[in-house]
Amino acid sequence: xxxxxxxxxxxxxxxxxxxxxxxxxxxxxxxxxxxxxxxxxxxxxxxxxxxxxxxxxxxxxxxxxxxxxxxxxxxxxxxxxxxxxxxxxxxxxxxxxxxxxxxxxxxxxxxxxxxxxxxxxxxxxxxxxxxxxxxxxxxxxxxxxxxxxxxxxxxxxxxxxxxxxxxx
Amino acid sequence: xxxxxxxxxxxxxxxxxxxxxxxxxxxxxxxxxxxxxxxxxxxxxxxxxxxxxxxxxxxxxxxxxxxxxxxxxxxxxxxxxxxxxxxx
Numbered sequence: 001x002x003x004x005x006x007x008x009x010x011x012x013x014x015x016x017x018x019x020x021x022x023x024x025x026x027x028x029x030x031x032x033x034x035x036x037x038x039x040x041x042x043x044x045x046x047x048x049x050x051x052x053x054x055x056x057x058x059x060x061x062x063x064x065x066x067x068x069x070x071x072x073x074x075x076x077x078x079x080x081x082x083x084x085x086x087x088x089x090x091x092x093x094x095x096x097x098x099x100x101x102x103x104x105x106x107x108x109x110x111x112x113x114x115x116x117x118x119x120x121x122x123x124x125x126x127x128x129x130x131x132x133x134x135x136x137x138x139x140x141x142x143x144x145x146x147x148x149x150x151x152x153x154x155x156x157x158x159x160x161x162x163x164x165x166x167x168x
Numbered sequence: 169x170x171x172x173x174x175x176x177x178x179x180x181x182x183x184x185x186x187x188x189x190x191x192x193x194x195x196x197x198x199x200x201x202x203x204x205x206x207x208x209x210x211x212x213x214x215x216x217x218x219x220x221x222x223x224x225x226x227x228x229x230x231x232x233x234x235x236x237x238x239x240x241x242x243x244x245x246x247x248x249x250x251x252x253x254x255x256x
Contacts, residue, residue, distance in 0.1 A: 009190050012190050045192050045193060101176075129171070130171050
């Protein structure tokens with residue numbers, strides 16, 4: 001029987017990089033993704049004793065990471081509202097010409113379009129579009145029905161397409 | 169991630185990431201005394217404020233002997249008991 005620390009270190013080795021890209025895909029900024037990743041693994045450590053194995057480790061970790069990312073986005077919106085800054089400046093911040101963005105102008109527009117989506121829809125779009133997770137996997141992670149996810153993704157896709165058309 | 173994402177990371181980021189995350193169990197093991205200190209400090213402040221308010225509102229009036237005797241008699245104390253008290 002492995003002790004808790006060995007199990008935890010195994011999770012870190014196996015999932016940290018993949019989890020980073022998952023979070024980065026939702027929040028956009030490297031600094032934010034790094035902060036959130038720390039929080040995710042702290043929560044994972046704190047909850048490891050209570051993990052009953054009713055979901056697999058991937059789903060469990062992705063659920064924590066998705067919830068933390070969405071929570072971060074919501075807090076950013078509140079901060080933006082309190083500082084009277086426009087919400088689309090948040091979209092610009094996550095896809096600005098930082099040293100950690102490699103895309104061309106088209107990719108920048110796509111990132112802005114995704115950043116303009118509602119928080120949960122952004123997470124679903126990220127998991128479906130960038131990570132190519134199945135609807136069944138996303139359903140387990142977000143505790144949302146497959147039907148609702150398909151509808152959500154369809155609307156998100158249409159919004160992104162419209163955004164790209166409008167900004168052309 | 170399956171698709172090519174347009175992001176990069178600082179050099180060596182993932183090399184150091186694992187060691188940083190692996191130190192979380194040791195960080196969590198250190199007992200955090202701050203909440204207990206905060207509680208103790210709050211209690212002391214409440215005590216000090218309460219004492220201050222009590223002293224400010226308490227009367228500093230000093231009754232003289234005749235007022236004390238009058239009070240004792242009105243409250244049913246016998247003359248003999250009053251004399252005993254005064255001799256004491």
